[in-house]
Amino acid sequence: MSSDIVGRKTPSGTPIIKYDDAVRFFVEIKAVGACYACNAQMFNIVTTGDICDLKRDVDEFGNFIDSYRIELECDNCGLVRVHRTDVLEKWLSETPKPTATAEEPEA
Numbered sequence: 001m002s003s004d005i006v007g008r009k010t011p012s013g014t015p016i017i018k019y020d021d022a023v024r025f026f027v028e029i030k031a032v033g034a035c036y037a038c039n040a041q042m043f044n045i046v047t048t049g050d051i052c053d054l055k056r057d058v059d060e061f062g063n064f065i066d067s068y069r070i071e072l073e074c075d076n077c078g079l080v081r082v083h084r085t086d087v088l089e090k091w092l093s094e095t096p097k098p099t100a101t102a103e104e105p106e107a
């Protein structure tokens with residue numbers, strides 16, 4: 001059985017993005033630059049254990065919508081930047097994790 005959880009959601013519909021997958025995304029697309037507030041080079045992905053802590057978007061009336069964001073916090077000044085998770089999910093589904101073992105991708 002594969003441990004790949006790309007594309008999975010919680011029962012409430014929140015996407016599940018593993019910390020490792022988020023790191024792979026930000027490193028490989030080279031989206032991690034210097035903090036635009038303090039110029040530090042280190043961001044931390046906000047997580048609960050191995051799973052990224054996602055924030056659900058709201059519309060202009062304050063109602064929750066089916067759109068989620070992942071937060072990165074500057075290690076130095078605490079500035080938080082956000083990225084839409086649908087972009088990560090699309091990239092992760094198109095860019096399987098390289099593996100030394102022959103794992104069957106989950107359908």
Ligand SMILES: [Zn+2]
Nearest residue numbers: 035038074077
């Ligand atoms: Zn900063």
